[in-house]
Amino acid sequence: MSDIIKILPSDVSNKIAAGEVVQRPSSVLKELIENSIDANSTRIQIIIKDAGKNLIQVIDNGKGMSRNDMHLSFTKHATSKINKIEDIFSIRSMGFRGEALAAIASVSMVEMESIYDNQNGHFIEINGGVLLSEKDSNIQEGTSIKIKNIFYNVPARRNFLKSDFVELRHILDVFHRLAISHPEIEFSFINNEEEIFYLKEESLNKRIISIFGEKIRENLIPINESTQIANISGFVLKPEFSKKSRSNQFVFVNNRFIKSQFISHSISASFEGLLNDGYHPGYFLFIEIDPTKIDVNVHPNKTEIKFDDDQNLYSIINSLVKHSLGIYQVSPVLDFDKDPSMDISYNQVKSQPTNPTIEINSEFNPFKVFKDEKVSKIINDDMAPDYKLNIEDDNNQALKIFQILNKFIVSTNKSSLIIINQNLAHQRILYESFLKSIFENSVNSQKLVFPIELTLTKKQLLLFNKIIDEFKSIGFDIIVKNELMLIESIPFGIEKNNVEEVIENILNEEFNVSNNFSSADFFAKRLSKITSIKSGQKLNMDEQEYIVNHLFSCKEPNLSPDNKQIFITLNKNDIENKFNG
Numbered sequence: 047m048s049d050i051i052k053i054l055p056s057d058v059s060n061k062i063a064a065g066e067v068v069q070r071p072s073s074v075l076k077e078l079i080e081n082s083i084d085a086n087s088t089r090i091q092i093i094i095k096d097a098g099k100n101l102i103q104v105i106d107n108g109k110g111m112s113r114n115d116m117h118l119s120f121t122k123h124a125t126s127k128i129n130k131i132e133d134i135f136s137i138r139s140m141g142f143r144g145e146a147l148a149a150i151a152s153v154s155m156v157e158m159e160s161i162y163d164n165q166n167g168h169f170i171e172i173n174g175g176v177l178l179s180e181k182d183s184n185i186q187e188g189t190s191i192k193i194k195n196i197f198y199n200v201p202a203r204r205n206f207l208k209s210d211f212v213e214l215r216h217i218l219d220v221f222h223r224l225a226i227s228h229p230e231i232e233f234s235f236i237n238n239e240e241e242i243f244y245l246k247e248e249s250l251n252k253r254i255i256s257i258f259g260e261k262i263r264e265n266l267i268p269i270n271e272s273t274q275i276a277n278i279s280g281f282v283l284k285p286e287f288s289k290k291s292r293s294n295q296f297v298f299v300n301n302r303f304i305k306s307q308f309i310s311h312s313i314s315a316s317f318e319g320l321l322n323d324g325y326h327p328g329y330f331l332f333i334e335i336d337p338t339k340i341d342v343n344v345h346p347n348k349t350e351i352k353f354d355d356d357q358n359l360y361s362i363i364n365s366l367v368k369h370s371l372g373i374y375q376v377s378p379v380l381d382f383d384k385d386p387s388m389d390i391s392y393n394q395v396k397s398q399p400t401n402p403t404i405e406i407n408s409e410f411n412p413f414k415v416f417k418d419e420k421v422s423k424i425i426n427d428d429m430a431p432d433y434k435l436n437i438e439d440d441n442n443q444a445l446k447i448f449q450i451l452n453k454f455i456v457s458t459n460k461s462s463l464i465i466i467n468q469n470l471a472h473q474r475i476l477y478e479s480f481l482k483s484i485f486e487n488s489v490n491s492q493k494l495v496f497p498i499e500l501t502l503t504k505k506q507l508l509l510f511n512k513i514i515d516e517f518k519s520i521g522f523d524i525i526v527k528n529e530l531m532l533i534e535s536i537p538f539g540i541e542k543n544n545v546e547e548v549i550e551n552i553l554n555e556e557f558n559v560s561n562n563f564s565s566a567d568f569f570a571k572r573l574s575k576i577t578s579i580k581s582g583q584k585l586n587m588d589e590q591e592y593i594v595n596h597l598f599s600c601k602e603p604n605l606s607p608d609n610k611q612i613f614i615t616l617n618k619n620d621i622e623n624k625f626n627g
């Protein structure tokens with residue numbers, strides 16, 4: 047019998063490794079920028095074409111590579127960053143596995159130019175991991191690397207890439223994280239020939255403002271504390287700047303972006319009582335910790351991390367954030383050199399944020415039945431004492447309904463009890479009505495007397511430009527001037543106060559209009575989700591009736607737009623079985 051175990055050829059094993067390192071263009075960009083940072087660059091230029099699908103180029107002024115090192119850098123486990131096993135545990139550089147370039151090269155077309163010391167510059171070209179050509183180069187400093195046609199030789203992966211909108215968003219996320227953690231480096235970012243970011247060397251707070259816009263400036267609350275376990279610094283954002291998405295949450299450990307549920311939880315807990323439901327705090331938190339006290343290798347992409355002393359770290363971060371928020375409550379004008387005697391403990395100054403005001407429109411609008419004013423006026427009569435289940439009671443014509451747990455509407459029909467999830471039911475009602483107006487081309491726009499002005503971040507603007515036509519098709523009338531968005535009309539059914547949230551929410555979504563997924567459907571789903579009444583909202587009789595009546599006139603009353611079951615029924619047998627069983 048012949049042996050059946052074979053050692054995989056290196057091109058095959060590199061392709062397998064590529065699956066781990068290279069998930070999409072943004073993961074390539076991350077590896078390349080990290081290499082430039084490790085090479086002590088002070089200036090990094092990024093050039094992207096077609097959301098990175100056709101070109102990702104990184105040019106740096108770092109220490110560069112010799113001709114030999116250029117070749118070696120593409121072989122697996124080739125790294126200049128580890129000499130002995132102990133290095134793995136104390137390493138502080140960005141990448142340390144020595145396989146990124148090998149993996150990237152195996153699934154793309156690479157051109158690299160580099161110059162080291164006073165040697166001659168060199169150029170190499172590698173396709174699918176195979177050296178194609180090399181020659182002298184007149185590059186003057188550092189390294190330039192081009193990754194073209196990612197996954198050209200793995201069509202299944204190439205086809206799997208998402209729309210430019212989604213891939214670009216991942217790319218910008220990666221860029222933001224690295225630019226924030228390296229304000230000492232000058233960055234330029236060119237997308238499809240247009241320079242989107244030019245960030246000069248600056249301080250951390252200036253860097254955050256350069257990326258997120260002027261609006262964030264007065265919302266930054268500084269944090270700074272040295273403890274035995276770790277040094278913690280950075281900024282939290284004032285509660286007013288909280289968002290429905292978690293897009294403003296950044297945690298860096300030893301200057302490397304990570305995701306950590308327990309750190310997010312610890313910070314969110316500090317904000318308790320200061321945020322409206324469904325809002326998430328924003329923060330830029332830097333934790334400096336002894337590298338031997340953490341395990342960064344729990345996740346192949348190294349964005350997750352384990353801490354030896356997580357309990358203590360949790361409490362430290364929690365009280366630190368509370369403390370900073372407390373100071374801000376008494377001194378709303380941010381003073382970076384404030385007098386410490388002004389400190390007041392968090393509990394003494396805790397206050398509720400005010401709810402946003404809501405406009406009242408006297409004209410009837412079915413979508414506006416659920417406005418907060420109405421809900422707040424609810425009398426506590428929704429559990430009327432004389433309520434009887436009218437199962438099999440044909441004489442009782444009046445529809446008996448009531449709400450339980452501020453979440454479900456209970457109703458009956460001839461022989462069953464129906465329990466309806468109010469949020470999902472309302473989503474279904476709105477979804478069908480949005481779809482109807484889009485498809486019947488009866489998009490009802492309301493022209494605003496006072497246009498809404500929104501300042502967008504560059505990232506939002508970039509993404510928005512990709513889907514501006516879709517926004518128009520559902521009744522938005524929007525003009526964009528520089529970073530200012532002027533909204534002149536909005537679709538009927540959307541509250542003015544919801545507009546900012548609607549736009550942000552859509553920009554944060556996995557917006558991917560493929561053949562079988564129309565933009566109309568996408569928008570109808572998102573809009574119905576955002577504008578629907580939520581669980582936890584108390585409803586008066588009119589509102590409950592509205593839900594029940596309209597739900598059952600829908601084409602598909604059983605399922606929410608995301609295919610969740612909207613209601614359950616208990617028929618006579620079910621109920622009797624409960625007693626007999």
Ligand code: ADP
Pocket residue numbers: 077081082085106108109110111119120124125126127141142143144145146147148189
């Ligand atoms: P790692 O970064 O984990 O060492 P990589 O595959 O990313 O592995 O890179 C391999 C080696 O190539 C690095 O260790 C470094 O010596 C060299 N290298 C890669 N990119 C650059 C660059 N931009 N400037 C200088 N050296 C680089």
Ligand code: MG
Pocket residue numbers: 077080081140141142144146147
């Ligand atoms: Mg690397």
